[in-house]
Each structure stands twice: as C-alpha cells, then as structure tokens.
Amino acid sequence: HKPFVTLSCGAIPRDLLEAELFGYERGAFTGAAATRIGRIELANEGTLFLDEIGDLPIDLQPKLLTFLQDRELRRLGSNRAFPVNVRIIATTNLDLESLITERRFRQDLFYRLNVVRFIVPPLRKRLEMLPALAEGFLKRLAERLGERSKTLSPGALARLQQHSWPGNIRELKNTVARASV
Numbered sequence: 001h002k003p004f005v006t007l008s009c010g011a012i013p014r015d016l017l018e019a020e021l022f023g024y025e026r027g028a029f030t031g032a033a034a035t036r037i038g039r040i041e042l043a044n045e046g047t048l049f050l051d052e053i054g055d056l057p058i059d060l061q062p063k064l065l066t067f068l069q070d071r072e073l074r075r076l077g078s079n080r081a082f083p084v085n086v087r088i089i090a091t092t093n094l095d096l097e098s099l100i101t102e103r104r105f106r107q108d109l110f111y112r113l114n115v116v117r118f119i120v121p122p123l124r125k126r127l128e129m130l131p132a133l134a135e136g137f138l139k140r141l142a143e144r145l146g147e148r149s150k151t152l153s154p155g156a157l158a159r160l161q162q163h164s165w166p167g168n169i170r171e172l173k174n175t176v177a178r179a180s181v
Contacts, residue, residue, distance in 0.1 A: 003046030007039045010055035018060055019076055022067075028077025040073055043086045053113065054094030054105060061106045068112045088113065123165040123172060131157055133169065137176040150180055 012020055023038030040048055050056075056064065067073060068088065072081040090113050099105035123130065134152055142149040152160070156179070165171055 003043050004049065005039050005043035005046065006049040006051060008051040010052040014057050014060075017057065018063065021060075021064070022073060022075055024076035025078045028075070032077065035075070038073075038075065040067065040084055040086060041075075044084050045086070047087045047089060050088060050090040052092055052094075053090035054092035054096055054099055056105075058104055058106070061109050065106060065109045065112055068109075123168050127161050130161055130172065133172060134160060134176050137173050138180060141177055141180055152176075152179075 007020060009017065019036065019038065021038050021040055023036050023041055024032050026032055026035045067084075070081075071083055071085065073084045074081040096105050096110050100107045100110060123133075131152070134157070138151065139149045160172070160175070163175075167174075
C-alpha cells in the first residue's frame with residue numbers, strides 16, 4: 001500500500017538522470033520552469049527500484065551514496081535538505097565487483113547497497129520453472145486481450161525447454177506471446 005517507483009539507470013540519458021532521481025527546483029537550470037519531484041521523493045515511505053544500477057554514471061554515484069548514508073534529499077538548485085524514508089532495491093546484470101576493479105563503480109556505494117543479495121540464475125539454469133512462467137505469460141496475455149487463456153501442449157513445452165534462452169525471461173515472454181498470436 002506504499003509507493004513503488006521504478007527507474008532504469010541505463011534507459012535515461014546521463015544529463016537527465018540526476019534530475020530524475022533527485023528532482024529540481026524551479027530555475028535550477030535553463031528550462032526548469034517549475035519544481036519537479038524526483039523518483040526518490042516519489043518513493044517516500046515506499047520502495048525505489050533502481051534497475052541496472054551498474055549503468056549509473058560514476059560521477060552521479062557519490063550523490064546517491066550521500067543520500068543513502070544521510071537519508072536526506074536535496075533537489076537540484078535547492079539549499080534545503082529534507083528526510084526521505086525509502087527502501088532501495090537495485091538490480092544489475094553486470095558484475096559490480098569487476099566494475100569496482102575497473103573504477104567504474106564505487107566500492108562504498110556497492111557496500112551500502114549490498115545489504116541483502118539475491119543472485120538469480122539465468123533461465124537456462126532453471127528450466128524447471130519454464131512451464132509455470134510460460135503458462136503465466138499466456139494467462140496474463142489473455143487477460144490483457146480479453147480472451148480465454150490458452151495452454152501449451154506437452155510438445156510445445158518440450159521444445160521450449162530445449163532452447164538455451166540467451167534473452168532470458170524477456171525472450172521467453174515474447175516467444176510465448178508470438179506463439180499465442
């Protein structure tokens with residue numbers, strides 16, 4: 001019942017990412033005609049999901065680290081900081097330890113984020129989940145289209161389990177949708 005706000009660190013241009021995260025005050029920069037609330041503030045009392053945290057530019061990482069340490073937010077162009085209570089969930093498909101060695105990810109930010117760690121193996125290493133995932137995708141697609149749910153034949157399931165799934169879950173989802181159409 002609390003906000004769940006998402007941000008893909010790799011999908012937003014670097015120049016806009018800081019404003020997306022922290023928000024800004026009117027007049028903070030050319031074109032800032034009104035105050036804008038950032039994703040962190042929108043997630044207050046809830047969860048901020050940072051997808052692809054490994055793509056966060058190195059020069060923006062200290063500001064995120066400071067926020068995580070102090071739990072205070074300062075919009076761009078503001079002198080006033082205010083408390084924000086937000087849970088952070090961060091994901092990546094990159095090896096952050098390698099990025100630390102390459103000096104592309106801050107070690108202190110890694111340790112600040114790395115409280116509870118889940119490593120999710122690729123689909124090809126957990127094929128026992130494939131039938132449930134595929135059936136779930138079919139069901140949701142049918143609901144979205146207002147149709148009756150379809151099922152996969154044993155032969156179709158066997159064929160799906162023979163594939164190596166380099167595109168992981170997204171590839172499975174699109175394959176099932178294509179088959180349904």
